[in-house]
Amino acid sequence: MCVGRFSVLEGELGRLQVGPLLWRGWALTEECLLVEFVTDGLDKDLGSDVSDAEFVDDYNRNQECLKQFLEIKKLRDDVEWVPSYRSIGGWFDREKLNHQELWNWVKGCLKGAAGSEVALMAKSLAGSGVDESTRDIELPICYELGLDWERIENVSVYSRAEWITQHSAGRYRVAAIGFLPGFVFLDGLDDSLQIPRLELPRTKVPEGTVGIGGRQTGWYAIESPGGWNSIGRMPLPLLDLGQADGSPTPVQVGDWVRFRSISVEEFEELASVAMESEPISNEGAKCNSSRTLSRIRIQVLDAGLWTSIQDGGRTSGQAYGIPKGGVADVVAWKQLKSLLNIESIAVFGPVLECTLKGPRLKFLDNAMIALTGAIMEARVDGKLVKRGSRIRVRAGEVLELGTVKQGCRAYMGIASTAFVGKLKYGSYSQLPGAGRLQRGEILEWMGFSVEPSVGENGPWLVSSYGEGRLLPEFSGIPRLRIQAGPEWALVPKEFKRLFLESDFVVGSQSNRMGIRLKEVRKEGSQEVGNGLLDLWEEFREYWVKQGSMWSSVVAPGVIQLPPNAEPIMLGPDGQTLGGYPRIAYLPKDQQWRAAQFITGDRLRFRMT
Structure with missing residues (x-):
């Protein structure tokens, strides 16, 4: 729906009652459909074959929702599905699909109507012999490395040994992956094992930690803050970001998990083997340009307050808790591409995002750069240069970006097509809280010269979001x-x-x-x-x-x-x-x- 020149999401797309479950479709973002179970339908007597008595607890309700979501997920692979307890998000390419089309398709899935395209697809899969079932996975855990046993024993009816026996005997369903990258939520914890979350969360929880948070168990794939009770650690890698697609986690939503108790010695042995066999991340990037490329190296003399490498972000990964990442100010990023005359090149090398106070950078090779985003003083070898212009920097010269005067994040782009560095699940954007440049670090792009059309520093950029308007300012109350x-x-x-x-x-x-x-x-x-x-x-x-x-x-x-x-x-x-x-x-x-x-x-x- 459009209001004036803006595209407005329609919000709720409709509801569908199937048995005792009422489903709602919602346009969450421009490219994400939210489908969720809403409680309004649970108390209605609709003459369904499935009575509310069958949903005696939250676990059974969740399992019924998950069953529906897994059916949806396996029937359509042009959408990235993000299931979670009682909802599923569908991330789609809005140039090929819209919310209403996808919602109509999902409704066909939920209805399971005989003769529908969805039902025929399901029959085709069944007849092809393709195994679409979920997996049973056993994972090793060293309970001895748990950090909260004293607290757990104080509130539990079990001794530590009894508690471990009960927990390791359980069979748990992967209900969701997210909140943190690779964080796995497991459903099915026995009521007697429920432990309240920590009153004061830890600032650092070791990677591989298995925890209990109220009525859930799960694990931390990376080191992070957290408030769940630590009951042990797993020695195996739980998040592999060194690939552009595929599963970076050892489990998928819907899988079943059991834990096998191991000793500290076995933990250390398995951790050592896992470290030796850790895959190498993808490096560099391919370039389709036929022009001659050269190295552009930059040495970080001072990293500023928080300067990081950013690109356009990830096109997938939400299903595993991996954020989209990428530049925070997309307008500034697009302006860099326009300034550097590389709009038509398929791959635009990543840029520097400089927060509040910029870095000091020594150029080891000739380069053509541009600056957009926040207003901050910029100098090349002491000479002022303009934001919103193309700037020629020669080998040996130093670019210094000062403190912002307006805004928060400034961007420096280079006329380049590739960056030499490690990808994190298809993007140079690092995980939250990581990726800050370090003093002495040398960054390397593959690029080419771009001749300015007017003088050394080029013309002011005419913004793409309004003819005749210059780069935005950030004063006033928007x-x-x-x-x-x-x-x-x-x-x-x-x-x-x-x-x-x-x-x-x-x-x-x-x-x-x-x-x-x-x-x-x-x-x-x-x-x-x-x-x-x-x-x-x-x-x-x-x-x-x-x-x-x-x-x-x-x-x-x-x-x-x-x-x-x-x-x-x-x-x-x-x-x-x-x-x-x-x-x-x-x-x-x-x-x-x-x-x-x-x-x-x-x-x-x-x-x-």
């Missing part, structure tokens, strides 16, 4: 256009009014994973909260009555509302699953502006 999220309808009316009429300020904990907002207003000369926290208590009581919020699909631009009433607007490194209400979505054509917010900046929202 009013960002948002669209309703899946849980917006459950927000009390008064809260909706306050959300749309109030100013928000960007919090100090904001980063590429998400922008944390605090809502303020003015009373005289003082800025105070406008009662949002009190209203949130009312909202939380209302929300509890709706049932638990199961983790579901999220994406960059999704605005979540956690219990502290401070909205979180997810960024390019944001999680792929979340358990907070998704009250709104910031469209892609607005996300570039959010990428330029710094702590203390003000903003407002307007709903379309």
Whole structure:
């Protein structure tokens, strides 16, 4: 649907009742369809052959939903499916498909209508002898390396040995993969083994840690903060990012997992073997250009506050908890391509994203560069150069980027087609919290010269988003256009009014994973909260009555509302699953502006 010159998502696409389950289709982002089970249909007597009595607990409900999602997933491979408990996200190529078409197809799957295209496809698969069943997988775990046994024994009815025996005897279903890259949620934990999460989460949980969080068990594939009880570690690699496609995790959603207890000695032996056989990541990139390429090397003299290599991000990986990544300000990235006259080249080498304070870089080879994004002072060997222009840098010269004057992230692009470095699941964007350049590091591109058309520094760029307009500035209080999220309808009316009429300020904990907002207003000369926290208590009581919020699909631009009433607007490194209400979505054509917010900046929202 279009409003003026903007494309507006339609939100809810419709509902479908199948037996005791009510399904809803929702256009979550421009390229993601959300299909979820909603509780409204559970208490209705529709004369189904399946009674509500069969859904005696959450586990059985989840299993019924998962069964449907696995059927959907195996019948269509031109969509990246992200199942999670009671929902599934479908990421698609919007040049080939739209939300309504995919929702109509999913409805055919859920109905299972005889003679439908979906049913015929299922019969074809069954007749072909293709084994579409899920797998049973046994994984080794060293319970001796658990960090929280004292706490567990204090709250459990079992001794440590009894607890381990009970846990290792279980058979668990992979219910979801996400939240963190490679983080696996397992369903089926015995009620007697449930342990409350840690009151104070750890800042670092070792990779391979198996944990218990309330009624779930699962594992951390990478070192990260976490609040689950540590019961042991697995010695095998649980996340392999050194490939552009395929599964980077040892399990898929729907698989069954058992744990085999091993000793510390066996753990160390298996870990040693796994390290020796670790695959080498893809390096470099292919170039289709027929022009002669040369090396462009840059030495990092000072990395600045946070400078990283970024590209256009990943086209897949959400199914394994791997964020899309890539440049935060897509407009600035596209402007770099225009400035460097390489729009027609299939591969554009990655760029430098410089946050708040830029780096000092010594060029070891001649290069043609351009600067876009945040406004910051830039000098080549002490001479000022312009943002939004093509800049010739000669071997031996030093580029110095200062502190931002407006905005948050500046970008430096090079006339190049390839970068010499390691890919992380098809992208040079690293995992959240990683990838910062280091002093002394030497970066290498493969590139070619681009002659400026006007003088050494070229003309100012005419922005692609408005004829005759120059590069954007970042002053004032922007009013960002948002669209309703899946849980917006459950927000009390008064809260909706306050959300749309109030100013928000960007919090100090904001980063590429998400922008944390605090809502303020003015009373005289003082800025105070406008009662949002009190209203949130009312909202939380209302929300509890709706049932638990199961983790579901999220994406960059999704605005979540956690219990502290401070909205979180997810960024390019944001999680792929979340358990907070998704009250709104910031469209892609607005996300570039959010990428330029710094702590203390003000903003407002307007709903379309």
